[in-house]
Structures are given as C-alpha cells and as structure tokens.
Amino acid sequence: MIDLNINITINSVLYTKDPDSSDLGRNIITYSIELINEIGFEKFTFKKLSQKINSPESSVYRYFNNKHMLLIYLTSWYWSWTVYKIALATLNIKSSEEKLKNAIDILTKPILIDNSFSYVNEVLLNKIIITESVKAYHSIDVDIENKKGYFESYKDVINRVSTLILEVNPTFEYPHMLITTVIEGAQQQHYYSEHLPSLTDTKKNKDSISNFYNKLIFKLIS
C-alpha cells in the first residue's frame, strides 16, 4: 500500500491537550501503545508510562484525563486511519463489488507492516484494537460519551462501508448490522486464533478469516 504519510486529525473532545502538538504528546502515544501491548490495559497506569518516558505523571495528565480517554483516543486514531485506507483503496474503482471487497480486506486482514513514518506503530495499535478496544465502548458512561462524540470515527467507518454494501445491493436491509458483525467478528477470530484456538477454525491457512467474512458478506447481499 502506498504511504502518503498524511496526518490523522483527531476530534479535540478526545484529549485535554493535543498529543500531536508536542514531543511529549507524541511520546505519550508512542510509548502508551508499547506499554499497553506489554502489560495489558488493566495493569497499564499513567505512573508506569511516565517512568517509561521519563516525565512526571502530572505531565501525562495534561494530555489525557485518564487511561480510558487515552484508549478512546487510540481507537479513534485507528478508525480514522482505516477510513483513510478505505478511501484510498476504493478510489477510481468502478465496480461496486471490487470496492466492497477491497474495504473488507482492509477490515479483516491483520496489519503486518508498520508505516514507521509516524510516531504510531500501526502493527501494535492493531493488536490493541483487537485485544482492548471493546473496553473503550463497553463502559457505564457509554451514553454520555456517545453524545460527546467519542465514537464518531468508528461510526464513520461503518457508514462508509454500509454505503458500499448498498451500492452492491440497494435493497439489503441490514448493512450496519452486517458490517459491524464482520469487523468485530474478524477481530475476535484473530484473537481466538492466537489465544483460544478451539473457538475458531483457522489452522488451514493465514487468510481463512478474511476469506470467511468475504464469502459471508457476498453470500448474504447477493
């Protein structure tokens, strides 16, 4: 995939101070991604992060109110990046089927290459999305946070791909349901294939997850 090294813009409701505006802020993002991968979101604390980046804990709090907000920021970054990738992968393609297929590939295949231009390691971030992102929107404050617009970039992905589904079959009744099922199903399967293999059937080959969901979508909408 062509890398244009564009900047992902994140809605300012998702931070107290923009992490993209300073070295410290970018360090917080880079090393929180590393640390969450190392020790998991539950054991991750701003204190441990601040030790890793040699800055006081209170400086981290200037960017994010708590680790929950940081996780929402990271998921939002990921989905904004995904929107961008889908836009690129569907650009100038005439066939609706091909556009949809390209989008599904982006959504179901694991991220294997880190772009490495930016301070975000996309491979590690993808692992966080698979393992931790459900915790971002399964909280008691989900309704309040939804009203504040915390989940807009994920909704953007869902709406764009729903549109692609309707391009292929304008009478299909459940485009949102189908695409959320596929995105989150694929993430589950990646998680299971690594940690709970008896819950999946991926021994056969690397692309079986992506193939399965591709077939699922096209069988259902045609």
Added chain:
Amino acid sequence: MIDLNINITINSVLYTKDPDSSDLGRNIITYSIELINEIGFEKFTFKKLSQKINSPESSVYRYFNNKHMLLIYLTSWYWSWTVYKIALATLNIKSSEEKLKNAIDILTKPILIDNSFSYVNEVLLNKIIITESVKAYHSIDVDIENKKGYFESYKDVINRVSTLILEVNPTFEYPHMLITTVIEGAQQQHYYSEHLPSLTDTKKNKDSISNFYNKLIFKLIS
C-alpha cells in the same frame, strides 16, 4: 420454557470457596449481579459489594480472589445454563435444521424472564454478559487462564452448536467461526441497539437481530 430448577455445577477452579455452599456465597452472587449492573464492572469493588450485603470485605475474598475471578465465574454460570437450555430445546427433535434453529434462538434472543427459583437473576446476568463478558477473556493472562480451564463452559456451547451445524451440513468448513460470530455478533447488536443505535439497524422490530443471524447461518451453510 419449562423450568426444572436444576442446579448449575461450576468447575471448582473458578472459585476459592464454592459460593453455592452457603448463604453468604449465594448472597455474593445475587448482589454482585445487581451491583455490576448498577455501577458497571470498572467501578464495582468488593468493598462496595460487602457493604451491600453487610459482610466484611475479607469474607468476600474467601470466595473469590478478585473481581476478575468473580466475573469469570458469572460468565461460566451463564454458559453452563445456556448449554442446559440448548440441550432441552433440542431434545427429541428429529430435524437437524429445527434443532439448530432452536439453539440459535436461545443464543440470539434476549433473556426476558427471570426463573426466580434460584439466587441468580438471569435477566440481569444476561445484561452483564452483553456488556461486561468480553472483559473476562480479553486479559493479559488469557493463556494461563485458558490452560487452567476457565473458559470450558463457553467452549462447550460452541462445540455443541458446531456439531448441530455439521449435522445440517457435514462439509461446512468453519462451524466454530460461524457460531462465535453469531453469538458475539448478536450480543453486540443488543448492546448497540440500546447504546449506539447508529451502528445497527434494529428500529424495524424486536426480533430483527435474531432473524438476521438465523438467515445468516442458514444462507451460509446450505
């Protein structure tokens, strides 16, 4: 559904002392289900629970090492109960298709009636499964916990329904993938229809989630 008021047996690796063996233990289960529903799993603590049941915090710790173990216990109870319901709903039915359909209904429809014989409120427990259960197996210790057998009852559900799928179509290659996609997809949709409605398409009618996944399964395997 006929209620036989049977006892759900839970593997002893899931507790320090069996909560089903004492009034205090049963109280811990009953009121932890209530409290987790009220304040969410993140804000739930053994201290708050102990105040609710008027027992010292240290007594709760005799039953469960921490709230994470309690959550795993609750999910395990739920899936054991689900296995039992599927067994009942497929008993004496000859048609493989009908058996599978009955199982899918159990797995995709929300729980509306509390059996109320036992100390477990199944309606509230179902809400916990929908909102919190992902947190039970998305942890950094998942591999260790899997080896200890913490997730056996969920695997049991998946294996039984996979068998039903293979009864309908013995050559279908991805029964586990399909059924985990459906179970977790349905839970997601119930969550979305309540909290993030723009991610789903459930306005139309109450059974649209169940209908969607029923169609999905039968379209894919036939």
Added chain:
DNA sequence: CAAATATAATAGTATTACTATCATTCGCGC
C-alpha cells in the same frame, strides 16, 4: 457438649488515580 469451621470485626499496607504547587526551561518577539 466439644471441636471444627465459618463469619465478623478490625487493622494495616502497597498501589492506583488522581490534584496541587512551585521551580525550571524553552521558544519567540522585541
């Protein structure tokens, strides 16, 4: 009725999740 077992009452510790204050440094405008 004694012994074993469970629970209650109480206390204590390390860590977490913050908040507050003040000193220092760094970039920019003049």
Added chain:
DNA sequence: GCGCGAATGATAGTAATACTATTATATTTG
C-alpha cells in the same frame, strides 16, 4: 540577548482500591 509566556519538571499529598492478617464470635457437626 533579554523578558515573557507557555510547557514541562520536581515534588508532595489525598482518597480510594486491592488486597492481607489477626483475633473474636458465632454456627454447625459428630
């Protein structure tokens, strides 16, 4: 190159969390 403001650093402190430990008091069972 000096002064000013903004960002960061250094340090301290607090309430809540997540436990562990100890001893007293019930309760159950043999």
